[in-house]
Amino acid sequence: MDIVYGQPLKELLQVSSYFKEQLIVLVNTELQEAAVKKKYLKTCFLVNEKTDLNKIKNKRKAVIGGSVAANEFAVKIGANYLLQPCNEKQFFDLGLAKKLSENNITVVLMFDELRGKNSFERHLYWKNYLEVVNYCKRKGTKFIVASGGTDPLALRPRKVRRALAEILGLPKEKAKEYLSEEIK
Amino acid sequence: MVKIEKKKKKTIPLSKRERKRYVLIEILNADVAEKDFYFGFWIELLGFFGSRGLAEINPRIVLYKNNKVIVKCKRGKETELIAGLGFINKIRNKKVILNPLLTSGTIKKLKTEAQMN
Numbered sequence: 001m002d003i004v005y006g007q008p009l010k011e012l013l014q015v016s017s018y019f020k021e022q023l024i025v026l027v028n029t030e031l032q033e034a035a036v037k038k039k040y041l042k043t044c045f046l047v048n049e050k051t052d053l054n055k056i057k058n059k060r061k062a063v064i065g066g067s068v069a070a071n072e073f074a075v076k077i078g079a080n081y082l083l084q085p086c087n088e089k090q091f092f093d094l095g096l097a098k099k100l101s102e103n104n105i106t107v108v109l110m111f112d113e114l115r116g117k118n119s120f121e122r123h124l125y126w127k128n129y130l131e132v133v134n135y136c137k138r139k140g141t142k143f144i145v146a147s148g149g150t151d152p153l154a155l156r157p158r159k160v161r162r163a164l165a166e167i168l169g170l171p172k173e174k175a176k177e178y179l180s181e182e183i184k
Numbered sequence: 185m186v187k188i189e190k191k192k193k194k195t196i197p198l199s200k201r202e203r204k205r206y207v208l209i210e211i212l213n214a215d216v217a218e219k220d221f222y223f224g225f226w227i228e229l230l231g232f233f234g235s236r237g238l239a240e241i242n243p244r245i246v247l248y249k250n251n252k253v254i255v256k257c258k259r260g261k262e263t264e265l266i267a268g269l270g271f272i273n274k275i276r277n278k279k280v281i282l283n284p285l286l287t288s289g290t291i292k293k294l295k296t297e298a299q300m301n
Contacts, residue, residue: 018212019283115271119231153213153279156270160284163267 003146009039011152019157075099083108088124097135110148133168144178203259208286208294211251214278218248224275229268252298262287
């Protein structure tokens with residue numbers, strides 16, 4: 001399983017089928033969703049506090065974290081994915097990890113964002129994610145590393161993402177299990 | 185008079201050498217020269233792991249043929265090497281994806297797998 005932002009679908013499909021990976025494309029509107037579904041890819045709605053949730057009932061939802069309010073919002077609405085719960089600053093704690101685990105919400109590190117940072121920002125990111133993985137491990141919260149780019153060539157093979165999760169501190173079996181989850 | 189005897193340097197026996205792992209990597213999307221790959225690979229890994237981390241991994245490019253590379257590293261450090269590959273997205277301004285295909289303890293298996301003979 002891999003999560004990416006909306007992008008040229010034809011190329012995306014080519015690369016993902018080469019990697020034999022199930023892709024989830026993040027969409028904002030129903031129009032985008034229809035276009036993605038035409039290509040037989042899975043979709044997930046990007047949700048924020050202004051989104052009308054009644055329109056997207058029973059659909060997959062993802063919240064971009066990066067603040068205490070956004071992280072809490074993901075728990076409140078019972079989103080499927082919490083993307084980027086922290087950045088250069090830490091907004092993740094043990095309490096939040098517990099709540100995410102209870103609501104079966106997966107924490108996602110969007111790798112392309114991390115890769116694009118300079119070495120100073122990258123070390124802060126890495127430090128914060130080491131903590132995130134530690135908390136997730138203790139509370140049994142799901143954690144995956146996703147490609148998360150806006151370019152098909154930013155897709156990363158599953159082996160690379162699994163290795164990244166492992167060096168962040170996730171046990172080998174868990175990293176494999178979370179990444180190989182298939183979505184119906 | 186003291187006799188000076190020249191001793192032949194003995195090589196370390198195979199069983200006492202450090203264990204290593206070989207990783208077969210495929211370069212997707214662009215044709216890259218060996219030298220360019222070497223440079224791009226080194227810079228990115230050094231940027232992420234630092235000199236100490238890279239020394240611990242001890243990666244060496246063993247073979248490069250048809251956009252497929254065999255890289256040698258210390259045993260137990262192959263996860264770090266594979267994770268580091270994710271950070272390489274451009275070599276000589278050509279966008280690439282590095283896809284680790286196989287990890288093995290012998291070079292022979294990788295050669296047959298990649299048909300590099």
